[in-house]
Amino acid sequence: MKRKWWKEAVAYQIYPRSFMDSNGDGIGDLQGILSKLDYLQDLGVDVIWICPVYPSPNDDNGYDISDFKGIMSEFGTMEDFDELLNEIHKRGMRLIMDLVINHTSDEHPWFIESKSSKDNPYRDFYIWLPGKDGKEPNNWASIFEGSAWASFDGHRNQQGIQTYLEELKDRTFSRYDIMTVGEANGVSVDEANEWVGEKDGKFNMIFQFEHTDLWGKEGKKSLDIHTLKRIFTKWQTALDGSGWNALFLENHDLPRSVSVWGNDEKYHTASSKCLAAFYFLMQGTPFIYQGQEIGMTNVHFPTIDDYDDVAAKNLYQYETASGKSHEKVMEAIWHCGRDNSRTPMQWSAEKNAGFTSGTPWIKVNPNNKQLNVEESMARSGSIYHFYKQLIQLRKDHPALIYGSFQLELPEHDQIFAYSRNFKGETFVVMANLTETHAPTEAFGKDYASELYLSNYEEAALEETVLQPFETRVFQLKGTLI
Structure with missing residues (x-):
């Protein structure tokens, strides 16, 4: 197996809107990230992954991009980005930008051109089909509930995608010593070689989501450990010597792992550490999602009005209209809603968790009084220090990387x-x-x-x-x- 720096790295994902606000407007920004680089370096992070900071109408918090070449004013300026990149490199770390190439905002110039006429050069940039009887062309469903035709988003592995990915690799990726990660929802082990094979693969590693299906959507269920074993073992053995895994339990689209696979009350510290060791020391590059290193938990806001996620709001509207009670729908959102991982980073026990001096764009989890970075760093037996130990253990022993x-x-x-x-x-x-x-x-x-x-x-x-x-x-x- 070839030794590569990105195989030996530890990555940290930042959801910028919720990480750190530097100017008091309640929204995290690039200068806020810059102010916490020393924290990330001390934790042992090698690679920082930042979710989209491009201009967007924010129908899905930045993943509906209207300009791939700019910086959204809420996050700062291109000068702020250049400074951040420079300071990351000064500390010996690297940066991954989230490149959303599967869809755009309906405000993107390509889409505006595409919808302007059937013979527009940009027409085939998007999928267009004629409606039927004044309704949608077919019953394609959106990942956010309801019809895909009313949505700005989709997640498709269309025929011919490998042709475009091959071009991306040949003309861009292969020319630089970079680390690439593909979000490959729906990709099977049998297809893994064309995605991450050392010879034929288009990316260095991919996120596979089979294990996240075990979260369940209707409230907490016991973990199906045998299915969990089967899934992880399948991917570990399939890519051994021929590809590479991206290891993760949390991201901006998932609930907090300690709240669904662990016990965030009686065994909060123990289960957070147990889950960390469980995934972190497999073969692959481990990713930590912001707040995971202190065991941040799901949040139980009482009303749907306290939530921002378009998927949660659509789910609530759809399910209550179908006859489900408010309590039943909220139970599902409390368990697996995406805003569980998007509440502000809990830096301290102060007001708004030290995230902002203003009013945060989404409410802070009230357990920040007990659960925060300052407290975790000060206590030797904390989840934070356990992650530091895991990172160091992995760096000290090649068997925990290449074994x-x-x-x-x-x-x-x-x-x-x-x-x-x-x-x-x-x-x-x-x-x-x-x-x-x-x-x-x-x-x-x-x-x-x-x-x-x-x-x-x-x-x-x-x-x-x-x-x-x-x-x-x-x-x-x-x-x-």
């Missing part, structure tokens, strides 16, 4: 365990993803072993029971057979 992945205890109903092996160095990661004690056989009983990391102070290697949401990372002085 092959082997699922262990495949039939266990509570524990997700795997080993990583590289040039005779073997690590084992064990994670009890449940709220009850989990008996297990002792790994490495025939070898000398060293416990590198645990989320319980009283953890002992010889114990054969994992406590609720306990995780252990240890190295074997030998190779599992």
